[in-house]
Amino acid sequence: MHVEFLAVPRRLAGTSQVEVQAETLGQLLTALAAQFPSLGEFIVLDRLHPSFIASLNGEQFVSDPQTALGEHDHVLILSADAGG
Amino acid sequence: MPFGYHGSYLRIDLSSGAAGSVPLSDSVLRQYIGGSGLGVKLLLDEGTAQLDPLAPAAPLIFAFSPLVGSPLTTSAKFAVVSKSPLSERINDSLASSGFAIAGKGCGCDAIVIVGRAPEFSVLVIDETGVRLESAAEFRGATCGATEAGIKARLGAHYRVASIGPAGENNVRYSTISHDGRHAGRGGSGAVLGAKNIKAIAISGTRRTRWAYPAELTALSKSLSKKSFGPATAKYRELGTATNLLTFNRFGALPTRNFQSGTFEEAVNLSPEQLGAVRSKTRKSCMACTIGCEHIYSNGESNVRVEYESLFALGSLCGVGDADAVLRASQRCDELGMDTISTGGTIAFAMECVERGWLDEPWLTFGSSEALLRAIEWIGAREGLGNLLAEGSRRAALAIGHNSISIAPQVKGLEIPGYEPRALQTMALGFAVGARGADHNRSGAYEVDFSDKVDRRHVTLDAVRLAIETEDKAALMDSLIICKFLRGVFEDFHAETAEMLHYVTGWDITADELRETAQRIVAAKRQFNVLAGWTPTEDTLPERFLNTPLSSDPEAVLSRHRLDDLVTEYHRQRGW
Numbered sequence: 324m325h326v327e328f329l330a331v332p333r334r335l336a337g338t339s340q341v342e343v344q345a346e347t348l349g350q351l352l353t354a355l356a357a358q359f360p361s362l363g364e365f366i367v368l369d370r371l372h373p374s375f376i377a378s379l380n381g382e383q384f385v386s387d388p389q390t391a392l393g394e395h396d397h398v399l400i401l402s403a404d405a406g407g
Numbered sequence: 408m409p410f411g412y413h414g415s416y417l418r419i420d421l422s423s424g425a426a427g428s429v430p431l432s433d434s435v436l437r438q439y440i441g442g443s444g445l446g447v448k449l450l451l452d453e454g455t456a457q458l459d460p461l462a463p464a465a466p467l468i469f470a471f472s473p474l475v476g477s478p479l480t481t482s483a484k485f486a487v488v489s490k491s492p493l494s495e496r497i498n499d500s501l502a503s504s505g506f507a508i509a510g511k512g513c514g515c516d517a518i519v520i521v522g523r524a525p526e527f528s529v530l531v532i533d534e535t536g537v538r539l540e541s542a543a544e545f546r547g548a549t550c551g552a553t554e555a556g557i558k559a560r561l562g563a564h565y566r567v568a569s570i571g572p573a574g575e576n577n578v579r580y581s582t583i584s585h586d587g588r589h590a591g592r593g594g595s596g597a598v599l600g601a602k603n604i605k606a607i608a609i610s611g612t613r614r615t616r617w618a619y620p621a622e623l624t625a626l627s628k629s630l631s632k633k634s635f636g637p638a639t640a641k642y643r644e645l646g647t648a649t650n651l652l653t654f655n656r657f658g659a660l661p662t663r664n665f666q667s668g669t670f671e672e673a674v675n676l677s678p679e680q681l682g683a684v685r686s687k688t689r690k691s692c693m694a695c696t697i698g699c700e701h702i703y704s705n706g707e708s709n710v711r712v713e714y715e716s717l718f719a720l721g722s723l724c725g726v727g728d729a730d731a732v733l734r735a736s737q738r739c740d741e742l743g744m745d746t747i748s749t750g751g752t753i754a755f756a757m758e759c760v761e762r763g764w765l766d767e768p769w770l771t772f773g774s775s776e777a778l779l780r781a782i783e784w785i786g787a788r789e790g791l792g793n794l795l796a797e798g799s800r801r802a803a804l805a806i807g808h809n810s811i812s813i814a815p816q817v818k819g820l821e822i823p824g825y826e827p828r829a830l831q832t833m834a835l836g837f838a839v840g841a842r843g844a845d846h847n848r849s850g851a852y853e854v855d856f857s858d859k860v861d862r863r864h865v866t867l868d869a870v871r872l873a874i875e876t877e878d879k880a881a882l883m884d885s886l887i888i889c890k891f892l893r894g895v896f897e898d899f900h901a902e903t904a905e906m907l908h909y910v911t912g913w914d915i916t917a918d919e920l921r922e923t924a925q926r927i928v929a930a931k932r933q934f935n936v937l938a939g940w941t942p943t944e945d946t947l948p949e950r951f952l953n954t955p956l957s958s959d960p961e962a963v964l965s966r967h968r969l970d971d972l973v974t975e976y977h978r979q980r981g982w
Contacts, residue, residue, distance in 0.1 A: 327656075329656060330649040330650075330652070330653050331640050331644050331645060331649070333679075334644055334679075372637050373638070373894065374638050374640060374641070374894055376856060376857065378657075381658075383861060384856065384857055384858040386858050387858075399656065401653050402641040402649065403853075403856060403857070403894075404638075404641055404894055405650060405825075405853065405855075406647065406846070406850065406853075406890060406891065407647045407715050407823065407825075
């Protein structure tokens with residue numbers, strides 16, 4: 324599926340998007356931690372640090388590592404704190 | 408008297424010249440802590456809720472906190488509390504840095520100012536007492552020039568809070584500025600200006616003792632260490648400006664007076680783009696380890712960039728020219744005007760022009776020149792600026808055509824950069840906010856950016872969560888600690904209770920702090936009720952109700968749903 328980084332995750336990953344193969348959110352995060360070591364501090368096992376959050380297709384925010392992902396899903400990884 | 412406090416406040420009557428210390432009981436301090444809470448309590452005690460906020464007798468209160476002067480990171484803060492000339496409801500604005508430490512160093516926990524100085528003056532408070540000095544040479548000066556000029560006159564150790572030309576001209580959303588930051592929302596600058604005071608200069612070195620200094624020092628070190636970690640990375644790495652592209656991606660970036668939730672030129676204003684062509688530095692408030700201020704240089708001047716300024720003066724006005732938006736933000740800082748209300752009021756006027764309700768053809772969405780001209784005119788109350796200086800609600804009532812339905816405000820306070828239809832828990836937070844639509848008094852957007860709700864279809868379950876963020880904000884604003892720290896706490900109430908215990912010696916619990924937060928929120932509402940609040944004020948403008956967001960058809964908030972949320976909010980509050 325397609326992964327898009329925003330805010331601090333984008334800065335740390337050094338790219339705005341990447342394609343990843345995964346069946347669950349947990350698998351996706353594990354793969355991202357391996358591909359982008361700079362994200363390591365923010366991915367603990369198969370979960371995001373509370374300061375990051377994931378959105379599925381820009382519609383719902385998800386945190387359960389067992390969340391099923393489809394081939395055509397679009398996952399956004401962003402800073403959780405929206406304070407201005 | 409508990410540790411951490413002086414146990415009194417300084418009351419100054421500018422009309423009579425009288426100044427004296429008034430005792431504060433342990434009970435009041437424990438019930439309201441400091442900052443916003445203590446300020447609201449003192450304002451209620453003054454019994455002036457029905458007065459015109461610009462009348463001489465209307466109080467303006469600077470409230471410090473037990474944590475000020477401690478080694479706790481971000482604790483150098485003060486609250487400015489008054490009745491708002493913009494909303495005619497409660498207003499509590501916060502600012503940071505040395506003024507808080509020097510103010511508390513004068514030997515008081517708050518300063519209550521009433522009356523009106525006979526001449527245009529600087530109010531000086533130092534070890535020799537309280538006095539007025541002429542401010543004639545600073546008439547019309549910017550906030551920064553005033554601060555520098557007064558320090559040159561009195562000494563560099565004085566800390567200065569000042570108003571710009573906008574405050575002198577009673578612009579209803581003018582600020583009080585200190586060290587480049589502002590007690591920004593609600594028009595406290597106009598209240599100070601109405602008292603014929605250009606600035607307050609303070610010097611004081613009196614310290615309070617802490618109950619458990621060794622434990623407090625250890626806790627402070629631990630908190631500082633956490634403040635360098637991932638929970639504050641956003642503020643440190645990119646600053647609040649990084650919200651811009653995120654909100655745009657989620658269709659929540661208010662654009663062209665809330666006609667859309669996406670802005671096609673958003674990338675121009677993003678910190679990534681700003682930083683690509685400009686040099687950038689970071690700055691911290693005094694006693695802060697986060698360093699959230701990102702300052703960009705265009706070679707001629709330095710501009711502090713925040714998300715709210717970029718949104719309000721950028722996408723909300725349809726302006727994607729980064730240089731113009733930075734210049735606009737800088738001019739608001741210099742003139743002493745709240746960028747959110749400035750941008751909101753100008754964007755509202757632009758739409759009125761677009762609809763043919765206002766005959767000012769130069770004032771069009773996307774025009775950098777119009778934006779900058781309007782800011783100058785507002786600060787000087789020239790031409791159309793005299794109307795726009797009143798804020799969007801009063802301007803709408805003057806313009807007619809039911810333009811109040813598109814005025815982007817709640818209780819008169821312009822809405823910050825969170826599209827309510829796309830973030831509906833925040834919509835509730837805006838609707839019920841005691842000082843009007845405000846993201847600093849309700850953090851309900853946190854709920855929308857979580858897996859706890861469906862942000863475009865919220866249910867009554869969101870109400871409790873919205874209340875929790877409002878209570879937490881009230882507590883942080885009274886302790887006072889910076890909201891950018893909130894992510895570092897694993898158990899916020901238990902950890903802040905420990906913090907307060909080490910400073911004051913109080914055997915205080917997390918549950919007591921939860922009750923304190925509710926008491927402070929209730930006190931704000933009590934002030935509003937005394938000032939004439941009615942339940943019909945707890946709503947959003949017609950634009951946001953029933954009509955889908957043009958950029959996202961799923962983002963629609965029915966009047967019925969908002970009414971249900973507000974009713975449930977009142978029920979859970981026991982109001």
